[in-house]
Amino acid sequence: MIRVRPAPAFLAATLACAAPARAGDAIEGMAGPYGERLRYDEKGLSLTFPESDVTLQIGGRLHLDAGGARFSRPEGPEAFPDNFVVRRSWIEPTLTIGRDWVIAFQYDFSDPVLPINDAFVAWKGLPDTIVTLGNMKVPLSLEWLQSNNDTLFVERSLANAFVPDRRFGFAIGQHGQAWTAVAGVFGNAASNGITGDGIAAAGRATWAPILEERETLHVGLAGIYRRRSRGDGDFSFSTTPEAALFTRSFVNTGDLPDAASVSRIGAEFAYRNGPFLVQAEYIRAEIERFGGPGGGAPGLGFQGGYVEAAWVLNGEGRGYALTPKGGTTYATFKGVTVAEGQRVSRGGIGVFELAARYSTIDLDARGFRGGLERDATLGLSWYPEPNLRLIANYIHGRVRPGEASADTVGRAPFSVDTVVGRLQIYW
Numbered sequence: 525m526i527r528v529r530p531a532p533a534f535l536a537a538t539l540a541c542a543a544p545a546r547a548g549d550a551i552e553g554m555a556g557p558y559g560e561r562l563r564y565d566e567k568g569l570s571l572t573f574p575e576s577d578v579t580l581q582i583g584g585r586l587h588l589d590a591g592g593a594r595f596s597r598p599e600g601p602e603a604f605p606d607n608f609v610v611r612r613s614w615i616e617p618t619l620t621i622g623r624d625w626v627i628a629f630q631y632d633f634s635d636p637v638l639p640i641n642d643a644f645v646a647w648k649g650l651p652d653t654i655v656t657l658g659n660m661k662v663p664l665s666l667e668w669l670q671s672n673n674d675t676l677f678v679e680r681s682l683a684n685a686f687v688p689d690r691r692f693g694f695a696i697g698q699h700g701q702a703w704t705a706v707a708g709v710f711g712n713a714a715s716n717g718i719t720g721d722g723i724a725a726a727g728r729a730t731w732a733p734i735l736e737e738r739e740t741l742h743v744g745l746a747g748i749y750r751r752r753s754r755g756d757g758d759f760s761f762s763t764t765p766e767a768a769l770f771t772r773s774f775v776n777t778g779d780l781p782d783a784a785s786v787s788r789i790g791a792e793f794a795y796r797n798g799p800f801l802v803q804a805e806y807i808r809a810e811i812e813r814f815g816g817p818g819g820g821a822p823g824l825g826f827q828g829g830y831v832e833a834a835w836v837l838n839g840e841g842r843g844y845a846l847t848p849k850g851g852t853t854y855a856t857f858k859g860v861t862v863a864e865g866q867r868v869s870r871g872g873i874g875v876f877e878l879a880a881r882y883s884t885i886d887l888d889a890r891g892f893r894g895g896l897e898r899d900a901t902l903g904l905s906w907y908p909e910p911n912l913r914l915i916a917n918y919i920h921g922r923v924r925p926g927e928a929s930a931d932t933v934g935r936a937p938f939s940v941d942t943v944v945g946r947l948q949i950y951w
Contacts, residue, residue, distance in 0.1 A: 591944030646850025663728035674859035681883035683828035685763035722752035744792035775895030778928030799836035830883035874908035895926030
């Protein structure tokens with residue numbers, strides 16, 4: 525079966541822009557009546573008003589996934605209801621007004637639950653400072669803050685289950701020559717009406733003791749504290765084994781309606797030297813629960829992490845971006861660069877990147893059984909053009925299911941082998 529979430533108009537526009545403009549062959553229209561110019565290049569469409577210093581950039585991305593999986597138990601559940609899915613189909617207009625204002629918006633036509641991603645206004649009128657209001661990423665986890673265009677694998681690690689989706693809030697960030705700090709207050713996601721998930725305070729600080737053109741050493745520490753009321757929606761942690769084609773979680777806490785507060789802390793490490801990159805994180809989550817008739821219920825503690833490495837075989841390594849245009853995505857690694865002579869359209873072979881990762885998540889605590897999973901992943905990415913990427917991942921997962929997943933995957937431990945590929949177009 526094939527599952528394609530409806531987005532015909534946007535998909536047509538995406539495919540029309542799939543072949544990136546040549547770096548030296550940008551298409552630029554004549555000046556309009558107010559001096560405005562429309563331009564199409566490898567960054568997408570842009571409309572510039574030079575006299576007023578205003579630019580409207582229209583970007584987007586299309587991620588198409590296909591794959592298959594096999595369980596170690598013959599009686600295991602059906603792996604994928606569909607072997608093909610439109611993982612993302614985004615449109616991303618960004619309005620820049622002078623040097624101080626950025627208005628960003630991202631809408632995912634393939635996600636009926638949380639279609640709104642970034643939707644914020646950022647002000648940069650103070651030195652080395654960005655103030656942002658709107659829907660944005662909560663500042664936790666280097667892996668999460670990296671663009672999904674640039675992550676090493678098709679999906680983020682198991683530990684990403686502890687990272688909340690984008691939330692509506694207010695954040696302020698600052699940076700120096702090698703450090704960043706950002707803090708904010710957040711409610712619920714804009715797609716869910718802002719309220720209903722408590723109030724969270726979050727912060728992240730990073731330092732790059734080595735910050736050279738070809739070498740970077742990065743360390744970071746982040747935390748979130750979310751206070752919840754009894755009237756807020758149910759709370760849970762769950763994850764699929766690093767492939768969106770799975771529609772069920774193998775480890776899952778189930779709904780925790782008595783979660784009074786949730787604390788999360790994450791530690792980051794990354795080292796890049798030329799084409800080599802090593803990155804690792806550890807995240808721990810603590811849940812305090814409302815007291816029952818006999819007193820306070822015991823808290824729960826969960827944890828997860830990953831270590832991954834990548835090698836760009838025939839190109840430059842991933843650069844390091846200390847500051848974003850707006851929002852909270854400070855101190856992240858960028859994507860792989862395809863030099864002009866390496867482009868397939870120029871007679872080259874593109875750029876290849878090998879990657880490997882080990883990740884784990886533990887949702888068992890104090891007699892509570894949410895499950896334990898460990899995944900080992902191998903990946904190969906090919907970048908034939910600056911705006912085009914093809915990814916192939918092999919994932920071997922070992923699972924000890926939790927009680928909440930017993931009805932769908934049983935209670936006995938099992939392993940699962942997954943092969944998934946992605947066609948990724950972005951501009």
